[in-house]
Amino acid sequence: MRGPAEGCAGVDFDLTLEPDKYALLATLQEFRPSEPNRRPLLPSPGWHLNYLARQDYGELLVYVRNFAGIELWECQLDRHPCHQYLRRRTPAPLNDAFRLPPGQYQTTLWDLDGQRAENRIVAADDNLDSGTTNHDFALVLQRR
16 A cells, blocks of 8 residues: 555555565554544534635635525526526524634635625634624635
8 A cells, every 4th residue: 555645635545466566555454544634714504615725824815605505596588487596695603613724813804795804813723703694705814
């Protein structure tokens, strides 16, 4: 077996029918699965998030959206029936958990629906509590 590939969450391995001709790096007695990657940001229930981060997590851009399911919306487009599936939003507590590399992060929280921004300082393992809302947000985090 070979060890974990760079950036993978699992273990890369090969099997052989000729073990005497193959370089064995782990046996069943000494093999331990690799640790799963720790998610750096965890949304609270009722929310989705996606982010872009520098390799060292020194800067992050995060999009957080309220999500209460999908619903069918029927309409007419030039006299033709149209069926679309739209995201449903409902107020939910927004309390994102950060699990970032150690340090303090200058954070700008942009309320995309309310069109306002708020600056905060958060620690690497803080929770960012933004109350109960159905708004969508963008966050910019920079390690200080």
